[in-house]
Amino acid sequence: MKLKALYIIILYLLSALTSFAQIIPVQIDSMRLEKYRTEIGLDLSVPDYDIKTIDSKIMGLRLAGILDYLMDNYNQPVYNRKLCEILKEQVEPLEKMEFELKMIQYISSKKSGDEITLLFTAWPNKNSARIKQTNLVLNFKNGVSESQMTNELFSMMSRYVKMREELNQKK
Numbered sequence: 001m002k003l004k005a006l007y008i009i010i011l012y013l014l015s016a017l018t019s020f021a022q023i024i025p026v027q028i029d030s031m032r033l034e035k036y037r038t039e040i041g042l043d044l045s046v047p048d049y050d051i052k053t054i055d056s057k058i059m060g061l062r063l064a065g066i067l068d069y070l071m072d073n074y075n076q077p078v079y080n081r082k083l084c085e086i087l088k089e090q091v092e093p094l095e096k097m098e099f100e101l102k103m104i105q106y107i108s109s110k111k112s113g114d115e116i117t118l119l120f121t122a123w124p125n126k127n128s129a130r131i132k133q134t135n136l137v138l139n140f141k142n143g144v145s146e147s148q149m150t151n152e153l154f155s156m157m158s159r160y161v162k163m164r165e166e167l168n169q170k171k
């Protein structure tokens with residue numbers, strides 16, 4: 001009888017630990033997303049839009065600043081590598097290839113509710129898949145992307161944009 005009670009107690013303890021262990025990754029992921037949401041700081045209060053230019057009056061100061069910064073600095077090695085990793089996530093033939101981006105071109109931005117979609121054309125350097133041009137799509141829902149690489153890229157760029165914003169406010 002005592003052995004049976006001991007087994008039941010152990011079973012309850014194991015089930016409690018298992019359910020607790022399953023909650024931890026979800027909490028960590030939600031904490032990480034909240035951290036990115038804060039760092040990136042996209043303005044979701046602006047009205048919906050569908051535009052082909054980078055315009056801070058329409059899309060918000062932060063997103064426009066990040067896009068301007070990206071277009072000026074995509075050829076820096078750290079940003080170029082992140083963009084290549086994002087392309088590898090999106091374009092299957094490039095998934096296992098090593099390449100750099102020759103160029104990216106901003107095409108459009110669209111905001112609908114709490115979703116923002118950014119569209120670019122990307123030109124990868126020489127690659128054995130012989131892809132000369134492809135689309136790069138960055139999606140954000142509630143201010144963050146499902147792509148870890150996209151969140152990392154925008155978080156890095158947002159730091160510089162915030163510094164620019166602070167410097168402009170002091171002037």
